[in-house]
Amino acid sequence: METSRVISENGLEATPNGLRIDVRLPWYRSLPLSTVEVGEIVIDGRTIDPHRVRFELEGKSFSLPELADQVDTVWYVLDSAFLNVATDVPAGSGEHDVSVTLNLYPPYIRGLKRITRDRKTLRAL
């Protein structure tokens, strides 16, 4: 059932600007980022404005709309990616209720949009 998981255990870190969420690819094989879409992110009951989220993989950072063009950047199936979420006030350490939805468009299955939503209560490190 690893392929139904998105948020990593202990996958939350407080940053000066907000929060950083460790996410995994919910699929059995690596996929190009162009086939990955970040859906709704909800933290402590508040839906996050997508403009305040950046997607980070192997040290490279993308706005969410930029992902669709990343045909040559592959998310290797064992690697974590990170969602860097800017919040109005420092989120701080302590517990947070985090929900992340990732939509995948596996490139060999035309017409499939696979939606995976994961929700966890995590203590920010």
Add this chain to the structure above:
Amino acid sequence: MNTNGNARPAAGLKLGTTLYALTNEFLSRRYSFEDLLAQTAARGTGPGLEVVGFQSIRGFPRITDEFAERFKELVAKYHLVPTSLGINADQEIRRGRVMSDDEMVAYHIPQIQAAAKLGFPVARYQYGAGPEVIRRLAPLARDLNVRLGLEIHAPQHANHPEVIRYREMYARVSSSYLGWIPDFSSTAKTVPPSFLDFFRSRGFPESLIELAMQIWHGEGDATARMMQYKQRARASGADEIQLNELSLIFPMFGKQDPRSWLELLPQVVHIHGKFFGFDAAGNEEAIDYEALLPLFRNFSGYMSSEWEGHMYSDADAFGMIERHQAMCRRILAAH
């Protein structure tokens, strides 16, 4: 010519493991690539070893000399035999734009070269490639001594129109480097009870599951039955998300007669021994191995134990593969 690991085995069906069955163990980072091979050897669930390129190999289809060398060392160390490399027909990497045949040929070439470099005698390919692309790749397959095997998986089957297009091309080209990989999902006798239990555990109503199963066992192709099911489920006021999730049983499990594989047998290059769970007697719960395995009794190649229950279960996949192979050995010994 690449002969390392490409020797055809002696007559008779041989067993092996596909690392795809171990997806949970690998993705959870509890087992490294080498750990998976070590466990496969220690539990005696080889010697066949099948790998999905885009799962097991970082940077695939680029295979560094270093990785190829290490792979061959590991295979030798654990006495495994590379059987099939899973390659993919990623036709829509740019969403909304489908690759042309030229692009698809170019996309497959390095993957077939990867199979040769790693010593796999077979590259498992997918429908999305298209018969024309595979026809154009046949000479490369011959030059590299890698057989191209179309995985025939539910909802397709031996006589499905899409497979017929490939069969017609194979008949025209007549190359021993083009073949088939039957996946037993096409020839199931029912939907795995363990899969239905997964839906029950999440509160899906019994009436919805009963409706789906009644229609699954009815007449018509997979698409027609799925549409009939969705229509009736909606009419009964079922939850849209639940009814859609459950509709997966129509494309995932086909109910063709096991004997439908016989026409393809001369060109079978590898087999996916798909399985999900076992009944109290140790038989597969949804796929009739008693009917299937004798058909392939004299096939001189490998069948990978392909547990797909990892999609909905955290059960120990190593143990599931052991049980699968014990069942297969028992059936083969009795026939």
